Structure formats: structure tokens, C-alpha cells
Amino acid sequence: MGGPLGHVRVLELSRVLAGPWAAQTLADLGASVIKIERPRAGDDTRTYAPPYARTSDGAESGESAYFLSTNRGKRSVTIDFTRPEGQKLMQALAAKSDVVIENFKVDGLTKYGLDYASLSAPNPGLVYCSITGFGQTGPYRHKPGYDFMIQGIGGLMSITGEPDQPTGGGPVKVGVAVADVFTGLYAAIAILGALAHRDRTGVGQHIDLALLDTQVAVLANQAMNYLVTGVAPRRLGNSHPNIVPYQVFATSDGYIIVAVGNETQFARMCEVIGRPDLASDERFATNAARVNHRGEIVAILHGIFVTRTMRDWLDALERVGVPCGPINTIADVFADPQVQARGLRLDLPHPAIGTVPSVANPIKYSATPISYRSAPPMLGADTDEVLREIIGVTFAEIARLRKAGIV
Secondary structure (H helix, E strand, O other): OOOOOOOOOOEEEEEOOOHHHHHHHHHHHHOOOEEEEOOOOOOOOOOOOOEEEEOOOOOEEEHHHHHHHOOOEEEEOOOOOOOOHHHHHHHHHHHHHOEEEEEEOOOOOOOOOOHHHHHOOOOOOOOOEEOOOOOOOOOOOOOOOOOOHHHHHHHHHHOOOOOOOOOOOOOOOOOHHHHHHHHHHHHHHHHHHHHHHHOOOOOOOOEEEHHHHHHHHHOOHHHHHHHHHHOOOOOOOOOOOOOHHHHHHHEOOOOOEEEEOOOHHHHHHHHHHHOOOHHOOOOOHHHHHHHHHHHHHHHHHHHOOOOOHHHHHHHHHOOOOOOOOEOHHHHHHHOOOHHHHHEEEEEEEEOOOOOEEOOOOOOOOOOOOOOOOOOOOOOOOOHHHHHHHHHHHOHHHHHHHHHOOOO
């Protein structure tokens, strides 16, 4: 397998989204990822459906879109590690692995001998990444944590949605589980850093990642807006807290985004809309002034943009270099010529479906291009192969373990 991580083996003991997203990212980079699932049940997201993927003849398969979104490039091995024989198999696999990713509750794997201390003793170079809702320390460490909860607790929903007034406003979650996805990405970054350290020193380490920590970290400029002023940011709908105009405007036949990032762009926009005087008006001449007079300038612009079509405005603004764009549906996104040119849709062969669609990894390497080992695996499809090849379990022993329900 090519890719910069072609020398790395990952043992994934995670389910749902954050851990699987990290493991899928590493698989895209070339790592060999072994996904451990419960016999007969598998990852919870195998049942997060509908929708299910459809076969080439249009029939509904048993493969959920959710599971397919975050498990490509992996091999699925089913082991019941609540039982002693299953624990021995897991320990043997961990001894031959570079990385373990798990998202069990704090101390949840200790009773099975699958915690960091137990697995790193025979394998001191092991990088062990624990993902939880609230981390390994602190008063909330034993609480379960789900993305929706974390978006609320971590402050994101307090700045997402329309203001409370007029009626109809209120907090809104983001339409994608961003706390999970960001945590998965931070986990992949953390693992790469730990592997770099191990390659220099031979010593692995335990990574403690929390959804709440990640959500607070990615508040970015909104967190700093609070920290430097002591004033908590409020919901502004589609408006930007620090830049004006940087929001959605209604046109005569739809909506556009206008994202003015500097004074030159503002002046060009004013020319296009037939109001060059706005660029020299002291209320609007600088971004700081426009932020302070947000209501006045936005009202003027709303009255102008609604007079022409969406396409008219987009063409006119693009001609003079003012950042703008439509609000695409997901269908529009995958029909977009730029998205198609960048190859963001993948079609991977799948044993039960024929071909399964996927979304490409956005990383573009010049020397070690991303490659895709396989579509997301069927439950337990690789159990026999992995146990035989990596830890030398015989055919007869695998048959006995399967009969006993261990695998």
C-alpha cells in the first residue's frame, strides 16, 4: 500500500464518528487499519438508517450511508473482547500494531486488559489515542458525550442561528456533527505527531482527546472575541461578527453570499451596485465603521440586491473580484464543475453493492498521492485473514473460536 503511512498499522476500537473519522483519515494516508467490531452487531452506525446504499439494480442494501461515510479503506474483524479468549486475540493484535484508537468511556477498557498501561507494557512504542466526550480528567470525565450535546455545552449553538428577536430565532446546531469530525481530525494530527516522536525516540504515548476540548478550541475568533472583551458573542444568523458586509442577501429570485474581505472589495462592490458614494461615507468607509453601523449599511444593501436576479449579481460581482457565491444544495455541490474537476466524488467497488459512492479525501500530495484501499468493509469480512496473517491463528482455531462466538 502506498502513501506516507504505508508502514503503519492501526487497531481501531471505536465506533460512530470521531474515532472512525480519525482512522479513515489514516487509512487514506496509507495506514493498514483493522476495525474491531462486535460479532453479529458491529459499529452502531451500521444501523443508523435509512438511508441505505442501493445496489446496481436499485434495490436497497443493508449498508447504511452513515457507516459508509466514515469507514473506507479498513478491514473489519469481529472479536468479542468481553471474553478472555477475545482479550488474548486483541492483546496479540495490539502487540503487532503501531496505533490503537478507542472511544470507550474513561477506564472502560481496563477490565479487559486493553487500556494503555496494559497494551504498552509489551509494546512501548505504541501510540494509544483515547477519544471521549469530556476527557480523562475533570468533573465530567465519566459523563457520556454526543456531538449534539457538545455543540451546546461547548458554546457553538450560542453563536449559530438567528437572534432571539424577531420571533423565530434561537440556537441551532450545525447540520454536520462538527464536534465529532473536528475531534477525528485533531486525533489524526495528534497521532501523526506521536508517531514522529516515536520514530525519533522509540517511545509511544497516550493521547487524551475530548470532544468538548475540541469544540472549545475551534471557536477560534469567536472565543477570542469574548476573551479580549469579556462580552459573549451573540447569534447573528448569517452575518459575520467582525466583517461587514459578509452575509446572505436576498435577490429577486434567490439568495447569494457576499463576502467583502477588505476596503478595495467594498469599493468595487459599491461601484457594481451603483452606489459609489457608500465607499466614502464616513459611516461605511472602513470595516470598523461598517461593523458599528451594521444595521444601516445592511438595510441599504438589502434594498439594492433584491432588485436583480441572483445570476445577474453573481456575474457582476465576480467580474470585479468581489467574493460571492450561491447557496448550493448538496445535489448542486456534486454537480458543480469545480467539485467534479477536483475529483471529490469517488466510486469504490463493494462486494454486496457493486459500486459504492464516497467523498474523496481533500489532501492532495505531490509525491505520495492519497490512495483508497477499499470501500467500507462488510461486518467481519476480514476476520479470518487478519487473524491468520498477523497473529498466526490457524484455520482450525478460527473455526473453534467462531463456533464459540468469540469471533
